[in-house]
Amino acid sequence: MLTYNHAPFLKEAIEGVLMQKTDFDLELIICDDASTDHSEDVIRPYAERYPYQIKYYRHNLNIGFVENQRFAFQKASGKYLAYCEGDDYWTDENKLQFQVCFLENNPDFVMTTARNLLLHQDTGEITKDGKDYIFGNKDFVDYTQESFFSARPTQTFTYLIRREFLDLKWIDVYSNYRDLYYFYHLLQFGNGRAFNKVVGLYRLHEGGVYSSLEIEKKLKTSIDIFKNIKTVNNDSRANVQVSKDLDELITKYFYLKEFPNPLFNKKLYKAMLERFLINKDYYNLFLQTLKIFKYAVKR
Known part of the structure; x- marks a missing residue:
């Protein structure tokens, strides 16, 4: 204990x-x-x-x-x-x-x-x-x-x-x-x-609903952990969790009020690029990019 x-x-x-x-x-x-x-x-x-x-x-x-x-x-x-x-x-x-x-x-x-x-x-x-x-x-x-x-x-x-x-x-x-x-x-x-x-x-003890910054911190911690596992052990299976966390990180940027204009969010683009480099998933990248523009216009 x-x-x-x-x-x-x-x-x-x-x-x-x-x-x-x-x-x-x-x-x-x-x-x-x-x-x-x-x-x-x-x-x-x-x-x-x-x-x-x-x-x-x-x-x-x-x-x-x-x-x-x-x-x-x-x-x-x-x-x-x-x-x-x-x-x-x-x-x-x-x-x-x-x-x-x-x-x-x-x-x-x-x-x-x-x-x-x-x-x-x-x-x-x-x-x-x-x-x-x-x-x-x-x-x-x-x-x-x-x-x-x-x-x-x-x-x-x-x-x-x-x-x-x-x-x-x-x-x-x-x-x-x-x-x-x-x-x-x-x-x-x-x-x-x-x-x-x-x-x-x-x-x-979170003091209510997590803010987007707290969610970002938790997801980035998880991403770092599984990237470390991948690097230390040469275990590419860790990409499964890294991709999952990146997808959630990207999604949080779209819908939480702390990020009203995703068109100008460098952290968002960095996460999208990292996600793409893991899986080379062009379709996923296209959908994420399209959602950015739709969300920006909607806001």
Whole structure:
């Protein structure tokens, strides 16, 4: 459990772990990256009450998410590793038990995940995770490194992975290390299974509907991640996700009010060119160009 200034949410996160019903031992590793709020006051009583279950580390200086994650992974000693950041929480008391049982009985799988609900912190509204299109009415879906590039039916805080396949060297290979990198490399060793079962709540702090600039940032981050995967591993399959993100990035420029005149938007043309260079899709480029002129006239 990585945390930084999550004091208002830590009680739910910690208790979501402590309530787990298992027939095996578990340890909760909490790594506080020098929080400036009262996180210490929330965590310390739990650590003192459950000294055999909770390993609590607080950094004196903020070392950043990536190094805090490396530190936490290095402290783990279990056969399996699960993750829950300090502002999310598990709601299923059998979350770890059914995931461990599955991996114990299916050695060709390296990870298992599940579904979650979304808790909109500003309004208190709880919504679905938007993954129905992946699961349909199926109890589970299996995924591979191949399908990883087109659909990822999970949030990070729902996973359970075999720790033996987590190679920390990739933290130093990729810039701005993210969970998608180690998912990609884990799936080199086997498949994953996502259960159509809600196990927790993922907290959203976005302050309402994303502005176009926030959407742009998220999409560009995803584009950079998959371009890095392609470059480091010479894996052109990453173009599937890059193209998908570019298409969405381009579409957002057309319809959001922050970009009233696409005719003069250099970022839009740059995204279109990058999309074209990946697939050499002249028809797609024509449609995108036509839409620019239609939208400009309409505005």
